[in-house]
Amino acid sequence: MSAMEEIKAGARRAAFARRKVAHAALGPDRAELLGQVLEAHRGRPLAGYMPIRTEISPLAAMEKAARHGPVGVPVIECPGLPLRFSRWMPGCALREGPFGAMVPVADDWIVPEVVIVPLVAFDRQGGRLGYGGGFYDRTLQLLRGARPETLAIGFAYNAQEADRLPLEPTDEPLDMVVTEDRVLTF
Numbered sequence: 426m427s428a429m430e431e432i433k434a435g436a437r438r439a440a441f442a443r444r445k446v447a448h449a450a451l452g453p454d455r456a457e458l459l460g461q462v463l464e465a466h467r468g469r470p471l472a473g474y475m476p477i478r479t480e481i482s483p484l485a486a487m488e489k490a491a492r493h494g495p496v497g498v499p500v501i502e503c504p505g506l507p508l509r510f511s512r513w514m515p516g517c518a519l520r521e522g523p524f525g526a527m528v529p530v531a532d533d534w535i536v537p538e539v540v541i542v543p544l545v546a547f548d549r550q551g552g553r554l555g556y557g558g559g560f561y562d563r564t565l566q567l568l569r570g571a572r573p574e575t576l577a578i579g580f581a582y583n584a585q586e587a588d589r590l591p592l593e594p595t596d597e598p599l600d601m602v603v604t605e606d607r608v609l610t611f
Contacts, residue, residue: 432591436554440546440585441479447582448479455605459541459580460486462603466576468494472510472537475519475527481605483541483580488515497535499560500528507564510535524556539576540565542599547579551598551611552590565597576600583607 426434453476463471463486473487474480475498487496497510501523512533522528542561546554555561561577568575579602586604602609 429591429593433554433557436587436591437545437557440554440587443584444545444582445479447584448481451582451605453480453482454485455481455582456483456486456580458606458608459483459578459603460489462578462601462608463490463539466539469538470494470535471496472499472535472540473497473513474499474541474543475513476543477525480543481580481582486541487513491515495535497537498528499526499564500532501560504558505563507567508560510537536571537568538572538574539578540568542577542579544579544581544585544599546585546587546590547581547599547602548587548590549609549611551600551602552592552596553579553599554587554590554592559595562595562597566595569597578603580604 471490473483476482490496491514496513498513499508500511511529512535518530519527520530544553565577577599579599583604
């Protein structure tokens with residue numbers, strides 16, 4: 426393990442601990458403010474995510490957005506590749522995908538213009554620390570290469586904020602972070 430990998434692993438451990446405490450104290454359903462932010466993007470193709478473990482849940486905001494336009498969830502097809510997004514609708518049939526995240530049984534691919542990004546930690550410069558697989562970094566790079574106005578919105582508990590994150594040139598920045606009670610734009 427390289428020095429950077431060790432530093433990132435330590436930052437992830439600390440952030441997971443903070444997220445676990447916030448999740449237990451606040452519960453996962455804190456998407457009201459996220460829903461308000463998404464109203465400005467009504468009708469644009471949106472990618473959300475199916476929460477796992479102690480992730481804050483965007484599902485209420487995704488349900489609201491699905492009334493106005495397509496909503497997809499990430500599908501991991503192969504390690505090392507960007508994510509693809511399969512159309513999701515409230516109540517659609519789901520199956521378990523890699524890492525335990527649920528995905529639609531039938532794939533109907535969409536290309537999002539707005540991406541709600543799960544994360545382990547964030548900072549006030551738009552930095553994001555993910556799980557370490559690079560899926561969202563590769564995906565955002567691909568989406569922004571084709572459509573520079575692609576919007577990446579990190580969704581997290583306030584407790585997941587870090588003063589400074591160990592970032593590399595391949596780490597794609599966020600445009601915004603929405604927490605349970607604030608919106609940070611970069």
